[in-house]
Amino acid sequence: MKFPKELREKKDLGDLAKNKKCSINDCREIAVRSLSENSWKKYVEKAGLKYNTNSRHKIFLCKIHYNQSNKIRKSQEKMFQKKGFLDNSNAVKKGKWDSLRD
Numbered sequence: 001m002k003f004p005k006e007l008r009e010k011k012d013l014g015d016l017a018k019n020k021k022c023s024i025n026d027c028r029e030i031a032v033r034s035l036s037e038n039s040w041k042k043y044v045e046k047a048g049l050k051y052n053t054n055s056r057h058k059i060f061l062c063k064i065h066y067n068q069s070n071k072i073r074k075s076q077e078k079m080f081q082k083k084g085f086l087d088n089s090n091a092v093k094k095g096k097w098d099s100l101r102d
C-alpha cells in the first residue's frame, strides 16, 4: 500500500527532470538549454532579459531566449577579437577593408 503523498513526490520529480521551464521571467516555454549561470549571466542580462535564479546556478532557456542570448554572446566575442586587432593598427585597417569588399 502506497501513500498518496509519496506518489505525488515521485511525479513531481519526474516532471522536473523532463520539462524544465525557461528561467526568463514571464516565459512559459520549455527550456532547450541548461547553461551555467556564471558564464551566461552577462549575456542574458545584456539581451535585456530578467531570469529567475535557482539553487543549482543554472539558467534554463527556451529556444527563443537562447537565440537572443547567444546573439549577444557572439557579438561580444567579435568585439573581443576586434580589440585584439587594435593592438596592431595596420592589421585592423586591412581587416576592415577586406570585410567591406565581401
Ligand SMILES: [Zn+2]
Binding pocket: 022, 023, 024, 027, 028, 029, 061, 062, 063, 064, 065
Ligand atoms: Zn524563454
